[in-house]
Amino acid sequence: MKKIFLLLFFAFSLGACGSFDGINTNPDAPTRVTPDYLAAQLILQLTYSQSRQYYGFTSDSWLMKTTSYEEEELYLYNKVDREDFSGYANMTDAKKMDELTDADTEMPEGKKDAYHGLANFVRAWYLYGATMPLGDVPCSDAIKGESEGLFTPKYDTQEEVFATIIKQLRQSSLFFAKASTFSGDPAFNGDADKWLRTVNTFTLRVLNMLSKKSTVGEYDVKSLFEQVAAEPLMRDENDNLQRVYSASKSDEWYPLYKEHYSYYNYSIMSSFLVDMMTDLKDNRLFYYAEPTPNATSQGLSASSFESYKGVNPVLEYGQIQAAYASGETSSLNKRYYLVPQGEPFQFISYSELQFIMAEAALRGWKTTFSAKQYYENGVRAAMKFTAENTPDEYKHGVNINDDYINSYLQGKAAFNEQKGLEQIMVQKLIGSFLQLKFNSFWDYRRTGYPNIPINPDTNLNDVKTQMPLRWMYPEKEYTNNSKNVEDAVQRQFGGKDTPNEVMWLLK
C-alpha cells in the first residue's frame, strides 16, 4: 500500500514538470537579438516625438512663448522642474549593439562600422541631451551598472562631458565614413552617407552651442568647427534627421492628429510670434495658424495679416483663458490636426545647419559662404519645408514661392550684419515652429535672442525678471546617488540646485 502511495505521488508530481532551468525560461523573450533590432530601437527612440502624449509635443513652444494654451501649464509661466536621466537607458542599448556587432563573426566590416558609428552617435546625442539642461552629469562612470556593478556614478564636469560628446561624434564620423549600408534604419534606410552628414551637422550644432568657449578639453572649438564644416554635411531638407508620419497606419499618425490627440484645439497662437511674423510679413503665419473666430465670423479675409491675432503669452492665466473664449485669438492651423501625416518632425535639419553656419560666419569663423548667404539659404529651406508640407486647402490662399521668398528676404527680414545674430535667432525660432525640441531655448539662453517677453507678475521663475537657465537635478539622484550629485552641485553652484544657476557652458 505504501508503495502505491509513493508511486502515485511521483506519477502525479513528475507528470507535470520538466527541468528547473527549462521551467524558468521565458519562451516569449530572447536572450540574444541581432544588432539591427537594437539599431531600429535606438533610431526610433532618438526620433521619438512624444506622439499621443499630453503635454510633450508643444511644451517647448510654451517656454519660448510661441504658443499659449487653454490649460494652465507650468512652462507657460517659466516654471521648470526637475530633469530625469531617462536618456541613459538608450546608451545601454547602444552598448549592447556594440557588443553584439563585435561578437558577430559573419558580419562584413562595413556594416560593423555602421553600427559602431550609430552607437557613438547615440551616446553623444544623449550625453548632450543630459548636460544641456543641467550642467555636470555622469559620463565617464555612466553605463557601468551591469559590467562593473557601478551604481553611483560620479559626475563629470560639463567641459569633460562636452569633450566626450565631441570625441564620440568624431569617432562616429570616422566609422560612418567607411561604413556600408546597414539594416534596421527607419531614418535613412541604412544609408551611411546620410548618417555621416547627420553626425557632422550635429557636431557643428554642438560646437556652435560652445561659442562662448575657445577650447573644450583637448579640442579647439573654432578650428574644429572649421574642420568639420569642410566635411560632408546635410545638402538639403531631404537629409534631415526627422520622423516622417504616415496616414495609412494609426500608430504612425502625426502626434497632434485629432483622432488620437484630443487636446489639439486648446493651443493658442501667441502675440509674440504672430506680431513678429506680421511685422516681417512672413506668410508662414497663414500656414501655422487659423484666422481668429471673430475675423472669420465678420467675414474678414483669411489671407490678410489683420485676421490673425495671438494672445499675450505672459498674461495671467485667467486672462489667457478669457482671450481664448472671446474669439479674438488664432488657433493652430487645422492641418496640424486634420492631416493624419502632418509634417515630418525634425531633429537635425538642413535649415538649422545654414543658420549655424551663418552665425559662425558672423562670428568671423572661416566658412565657404558669407553669413548673409547662409542666412538666406536657411530661410529659403525653412520656408520651402513648411510650404511643401502644407496642403493647399490649409494655405488660406497665400503662396510661398521663390518670388515671395525673394521679396521677403528684401523686406524687413533682409539680412543686416549689425543685428544679424538677432535675425538668425528670429529665423531659427520661426523656422522651428513645432520642430527641433528646445533648440531655440538653448540658443536663447546663449544669445538672449529673440527677446522673449517676461512679466514679473506672472513669472513663476524664482528670479522674476528672467527666464530660468537650467533644470534641477533628478530627485532620484538625491535618493540613490546623493553624494555625487551633491558634490556636483557644490562645485558648480555652491550647493544651490536652482533653475537660475549659471552653468559652465553659459559662462
Place this chain on the structure above:
Amino acid sequence: MRNTYAIKKGRALKRFFFIFILFVSLSLFSYPISSQNVTLKVKDESIEKVLNQLKKQTGLNFFYSRAVLTNIPNVTLDVQQTNLQKVLDELSIQTDLSFQRDHKTISVRKKNTNNESSKPVSRHHSKIVKGQIVDSKGDPIIGASVIVKGSSNGTTTDLNGIYTLSDVPDDGSLVISYIGYRTVNVKASAVSSRIMMEEDTKVLSEVVVTALGIKREEKALGYAVQKIDGDALSIVKGTDVATSLTGKIAGLAINNSSEISEKPELKLRGEDPLIVIDGVAYGNMSLSDVSAEDIESLDVLKGATASALYGVRGRAGAVMITTKKSGKEGTLTVNVSNNTMFSIGYLKMPKAQSSYSTGSYGQLEYGSGYVWGDYMDGHEVDQYDPITMTIKKMPLVSKGRDNVQNFLRNSMVTNTNVNIAQAGKLGGFRFSATQVHYDGQYPSTSLDKYIVNGSGNIKYNKFNLDASFSFKKEKAPNMPTVNYGQGNILYDLLIWGGTEFDIRDFKNYWKIKDRQQNWAFENWYDNPYYIVNECKNSNDDNLFTASLTMSYDIMKNMKIMFRSGYDNYSNNEEQRRPIGDSSYKQGYFYYGDSDGSSFNNDLIVNGNFNWKDFRIDALAGLSSYWYQTKNFYSYTRGGLSVPGFYSLNASVERPGVSKSESEKALYSIYGKLGMSWKNAIYIDVTGRNDWSSTLPSNSRSYFYPSVSGSFIPSVFYNPFEGVLDFWKIRTSWTVAKKDLNVYDLNSVYSIATDLWEGYSTANYPSKLRDPNCKPETENSYEIGTNFRLFKGRLAFDYTYFTRLRSNRIIEAPVSNASGFTTVNTNTRENLRQKGMELTITAKPVVSKDFSWEAAFNISYWHWYYAKLDPLYSSQDPRIGKGERCDKFFIYDWEHDHNGNMVYQAGLPIKNKYQTVMGYRDPKCYLGWSNKFTYKNFDLNISIDGRIGGLMYSWTEQAMWNSGTHPKSDNKWRYDEVVNHKSNYVAQGMKVMSGSYTCNPYGKVIEDTRTFASNDVPVSYQNFIQTYNQNAWDHQARQNIKNATFIKLREIALNYTLPISMARKIMMKSVRFGVIGQNLLMWTKEFRYSDPDRGQENMNTPTSRFFGFNINLTL
C-alpha cells in the same frame, strides 16, 4: 563571519531535520500490534465510527443489529491508553447502550429497564425518579444521560430535558452527564426536580485545522489561529463570502470595494494569505470561488509559524477552509436557502454643486469641459438640446442636480443554494449548487456566479478516500470602468457633467447609430447611457478544481496519506468601443484569453506515540507544486471597419496580438515533531526544505524551520479557581523564506514587432537582474496568551508579533546613469513589522430566554526600517532606521515661518521638495460582532472599521478641479461669474523680498524672505484650479484625508421554527428572517465616497442592502 555563523546554524537545523525524518521512518516499525488499552479522540462522532475504531485498536468484534444503533446520540471521547472497559462504561453512559463481552465478541444492546439483562441493584427500597435537566441558561438539555451509579440502569432526557428512571435504590446515586458539561453526581435521596448542569470549560478546547489540514486542539498550538464557523459566514450572503468575514478575525483586514467588478481584498497582517481548501493549497482558487453554504468552518493561521509547513507559499499565513461533507450515516439531508437583498439607498452618495453650468470663467461652453460655467438663474443661452440634438437657446437652469442618483438604479443581490448530502456505511456524498446574481448600481451591469461542487468519501477497513470537485462559472456581460478616466460613469456625470441638463433626457444616446453619440461633449466624455449600453467589458471566467485524498492506516497510530489537488481556469475577456467613442474615436475591440492550472501533491506519513504523560506526534512528507499560466490577447488597430461590428475581423489594420506565459515548480520535503506533556506543555518543531525553479541553481534549495510552544499554567496552578477557567501562554519562532518571481533571473530583450514602418525593435530591460539572487529571509516571532474567565463568559486572546525581513529581494532604484533604473537583487535594507491582535469574547447576558454573545477585536501592524543598505536604500534622511515605511510624502504648499500659506500673485505655490504629512497605514482595525438570542429569535449585528491612515480623495480633488465641488458654490464664485469681479484674496502671506532655496529633502539652504499679508485679488476659478491642479496630483494636502470609518456591516434577524412545528410541515428545520448589509457608515473626513475599498478613486456609492433570508432543511 556573520554568514559563516548563519550557515552553521542552517546546517545544524538541516541535520536535525533529517535525523528527525529518519526517526519518523523508523517509527513505522516500532508499534505493538494490539492491546486492551485504547486511545481515542472523537468529538460528536457517530457510535458506529467509534465502535469501528475500537475494533481496529483491540481486534475485538462488536456485534449489533442496525436497529440498535438508530437514534443513538453522537459521542465525545478523549482517552489515552485507557482500559477498554472504562471506555465502554463511558460509552454506555453517553449512548444508553450496554456492552457485554463474550470472548472476542462484544454484543451491543439497547438498555431497557424491562430487559431482564439489566439487573436492579436492589429489589427493595427502590423508587421512580423524574426530573428535568437544564443548562445554566435554564434551557433544557436534550439527550443528557442519567444513570444509576454502578449499574447499567439509565436513560436519557427527552426534548424537554425530562427523564424518568425507575428502580432507583434509595441509597443509590445518579450520575448525570452530557458532552461539554461537568458531570453531576447526586444522591437519589436528594434529587431535585430540576438539576442544572454547568458547562465544563476545561473540557471544551476548540479543535482547529492547522497546516496540511491537520486537526489540532487550539490549546496545543504555539501560534495564533482563529476559527470561525461556516454558519457565521452565511448569516448574510452577499456576492462574496469575504465580506461577511470582514471584522471577524483579528489581524485579517478586508478591503471591500463597492465596485461590482472588484472582489474583496484579504490582507492578513498586511499580506496576501494562502487559501487552502480541504488541505489543498490551490494556485488559482480564491475565497470568492467558495460558496458560504459549503463552508463548514474557516480557520485563519496567522503568521509564518502557523503555515510554516506550506513553505514559501505560506509566508503570509493561510486561510484554511473546511468544506461541508456528507452527513450522518443513514440520513439524507436536503437544504435549500436563499438570500435576496435590494438596495435601499446608498452610503456616501456624492453631491455636486448645482448653481453653475458647464464651461469656464462664467461662460457656458462644452469645449473646455470644465464646470466653471454660467450662473443658472434661468436666463436664456445656447445649449445642447438632447431632444432635437442641436444647439438652441434655452433657459439655463439646473435640471440635473440629482443626475448621479437618477442614473443609478436599484441594485440587487440574490444568493441561492441547494445542497444534498447522504451517507451510508461505507461512505457518503454531498452535492451543492450555488447561484449568485448581482445587479450593479449602474444600468445593465450585472454578474452571475455559479458554483457547483460535489464531494464524496469511501471507507473500507483501513482505507479512506475523499474526493471532491468544484466548478465555478462567473459571467459578467458588462462591467463598468472603475477609477478616474474615460468610460467611468462618475467621471462623466459627477466630475465633468454639469447639472444644466437632466441625464434622463439622454436615454436616446445615438445621434447616428453606431457612429455618433447624442451628447454635447464630443472630445472628452461620453453619454453615460451610451457607456453602459455600448461600451461593453465582458468577462467569462471558468474555474475547475478537483482533489483526491487517500489515507491508509498502516497500523494503529500510524497513517499514510496522499493528497492531490488540481485546478484549471480559463478566462475570457472582451471589450467593445463603438465608433464615435471619445477615446477610441475609430472604435475598438479587444479579445483576451487567459488560462492556467496548478497541481499540488502531498504524501504524508504521520503517527503518534504515548508514554505515560508524554505524547509525541510526528509527521513527514513530500510535496510538489507546479503551475502554469498562459495569456493571449488581441485587439483591433486603426479602428473598426464596419460600424457596430465587433470582432477582430473588423480591424482596419492588421490586429495586434500578444502572448505571455509563466511556469513554476516547487518541490519540498517536510516534517513535524510535536511533543506534549500532561496536555499542558506542548512543543512543535517543523522543518521544510523547498526547491524552487525560480532561483539560481546554487540557492535553489532552502530550509524553513519553525519552533513553537504552548504552556497551560492553569493545569498546575490556579490561584483564582472559579474565576479563571483556563490560561495559556504561547510563543513561536520561524525562519520563512521567499523565492524570486518567475523569470526574474533571466535578462532578456523586449521585442516589439512592426513598431514603425515595418521595423521591429528590441531593447534591453531597464531592470537589471542579479543572476545570483538568494531567497529572502524572514525571522518571525510571536508571543501570545489567552485566558477564559467566569466559566467561559469572558475570554481574552492577545498576540504580539514581529518579523524581521532580511536579504529582501527588491527592485532597488539606482541612478539611471548606471544604464538601468532598477536592480532586482537582495538588499541589505531590513524591514521589521510589529503588530498585535486582541480578541475579547463575552457573554454579557445569559438567561433562559435571552442571551447576548459578543466578540470584539482590535489589531494593528506597521513596518519599520530596521537597517539600511548603503547602496540600495534611499539616501533621504527622513528614511532612517526605526522610521516607519508608510510615510506619506507630499509636495506641500509653500508656508512662511509661522505656518501661513504663501502666495505668489495671489496663487498658492508648491514646494520643490517633499515633506511628510503623516502615515498611510491605518492605526488599527476594529471588529465587533454580536449575537442576541430571544427564544427562537436571533439577531446578529456586526460592525467593523478602520481608524487612522491617510488616503488621497481622488473624487474631491477632481470635483474641485472641474468645478463641481459643492463647497465651491460660494460668494467669490458668484462675484466672479455674476458680477465679473476677480476678488478672491486668499488668507496668508506674500513674499516682499528675498528668496528661499531648499535641497530636495527640505533642508533650507537659503531663506531671506520677508513677508506681508497677501492682498492680491485673483479669479476664484483660477485660484481653485491652481490649488487643485488636476485629478492626478496625489500630493495636494487639502485632499489627503483621514480614512477612518466605522461600518454597520451586517444585521440579521432570524426566526427558527420550533422543531415540533417544523416536523409538522415535514421539515427538519425552518429558518427565515430579514437581513441587511452595509446599512450605516460613519466616516471621519470622507464625505463623498466610501474609503472601505482601501483607496479612493471615483468609488461608486455603496449600495445599502436590505432583504430576506430563508433556509429550509428537508
